[in-house]
Amino acid sequence: xxxxxxxxxxxxxxxxxxxxxxxxxxxxxxxxxxxxxxxxxxxxxxxxxxxxxxxxxxxxxxxxxxxxxxxxxxxxxxxxxxxxxxxxxxxxxxxxxxxxxxxxxxxxxxxxxxxxxxxxxxxxxxxxxxxxxxxxxxxxxxxxxxxxxxxxxxxxxxxxxxxxxxxxxxxxxxxxxxxxxxxxxxxxxxxxxxxxxxxxxxxxxxxxxxxxxxxxxxxxxxxxxxxxxxxxxxxxxxxxxxxxxxxxxxxxxxxxxxxxxxxxxxxxxxxxxxxxxxxxxxxxxxxxxxxxxxxxxxxxxxxxxxxxxxxxxxxxxxxxxxxxxxxxxxxxxxxxx
Numbered sequence: 001x002x003x004x005x006x007x008x009x010x011x012x013x014x015x016x017x018x019x020x021x022x023x024x025x026x027x028x029x030x031x032x033x034x035x036x037x038x039x040x041x042x043x044x045x046x047x048x049x050x051x052x053x054x055x056x057x058x059x060x061x062x063x064x065x066x067x068x069x070x071x072x073x074x075x076x077x078x079x080x081x082x083x084x085x086x087x088x089x090x091x092x093x094x095x096x097x098x099x100x101x102x103x104x105x106x107x108x109x110x111x112x113x114x115x116x117x118x119x120x121x122x123x124x125x126x127x128x129x130x131x132x133x134x135x136x137x138x139x140x141x142x143x144x145x146x147x148x149x150x151x152x153x154x155x156x157x158x159x160x161x162x163x164x165x166x167x168x169x170x171x172x173x174x175x176x177x178x179x180x181x182x183x184x185x186x187x188x189x190x191x192x193x194x195x196x197x198x199x200x201x202x203x204x205x206x207x208x209x210x211x212x213x214x215x216x217x218x219x220x221x222x223x224x225x226x227x228x229x230x231x232x233x234x235x236x237x238x239x240x241x242x243x244x245x246x247x248x249x250x251x252x253x254x255x256x257x258x259x260x261x262x263x264x265x266x267x268x269x270x271x272x273x274x275x276x277x278x279x280x281x282x283x284x285x286x287x288x289x290x291x292x293x294x295x296x297x298x299x300x301x302x303x304x305x306x307x308x309x310x311x312x313x314x315x316x317x318x319x320x321x322x323x324x325x326x327x328x329x330x331x332x333x334x335x336x337x
Contacts, residue, residue, distance in 0.1 A: 014063070041053060071204060078134070094163070155191055162188070166183055190218075267288055
């Protein structure tokens with residue numbers, strides 16, 4: 001069964017699980033807060049629909065990991081909803097911290113309701129993620145739920161630590177390429193690893209087989225963020241739902257930028273002068289490309305994607321679901337820019 005067939009079967013179940021997972025927030029007097037959550041998830045408001053909802057990558061990755069490990073992916077739906085809600089909590093807070101005005105082509109929550117209430121919405125999403133996970137006790141058993149709860153709590157901390165480093169680096173002139181990897185490990189890779197870990201756990205895997213799924217997710221998460229760095233400078237704004245050259249405008253220490261700063265060429269000299277005027281971002285992107293930053297970043301993404309696929313092969317996944325999971329990894333690690 002190809003990836004698209006799995007995705008078409010899983011996505012409706014994911015949406016149903018997500019809508020059920022945010023229902024605890026829908027209590028008397030909380031209608032506006034609940035509406036904020038539903039808006040951010042892409043279900044309500046102007047522009048609502050699949051594009052506003054996003055691709056639910058983490059949920060599909062978790063469910064496919066469960067199926068590839070020989071489990072019933074429907075038993076993993078509470079975990080799939082939990083990781084998606086945790087991810088969206090981080091997006092709500094990221095938009096406030098980065099002053100991002102668009103998310104998936106629509107105004108972000110903080111631009112509509114103010115940063116204070118958007119923080120409340122993000123905190124609610126965080127809490128709902130952990131509540132959703134409780135469903136594993138019924139679908140996978142108490143032992144799996146207990147392990148998953150510990151995993152999600154630790155992942156939440158590491159996710160926040162990664163975001164801390166990302167923001168802290170904004171005030172460091174040149175933290176270096178080596179400092180980049182622990183930052184994206186926390187910011188992105190630990191949650192992707194959590195998806196493959198949880199999926200395999202629900203399927204009943206332990207020991208070396210479980211570790212292989214964890215390594216697969218970790219390497220894939222690193223590749224995913226490296227590719228996001230490419231998109232943040234050279235991506236198509238229509239496909240991303242936000243402006244082009246976003247990372248250059250915000251001064252983010254993404255991998256292409258850190259690579260060029262270490263080269264100490266024209267880009268590094270001009271970067272030292274301060275912020276990049278909006279009318280010059282395209283020129284800065286061209287300089288980055290000329291100095292090899294785009295090719296270097298692509299090579300890193302390709303290498304990490306291959307390492308992820310090698311780890312998946314070592315896990316010996318079930319034929320159809322394993323092939324779909326490998327196809328998803330290829331898709332995430334080689335998105336067009």
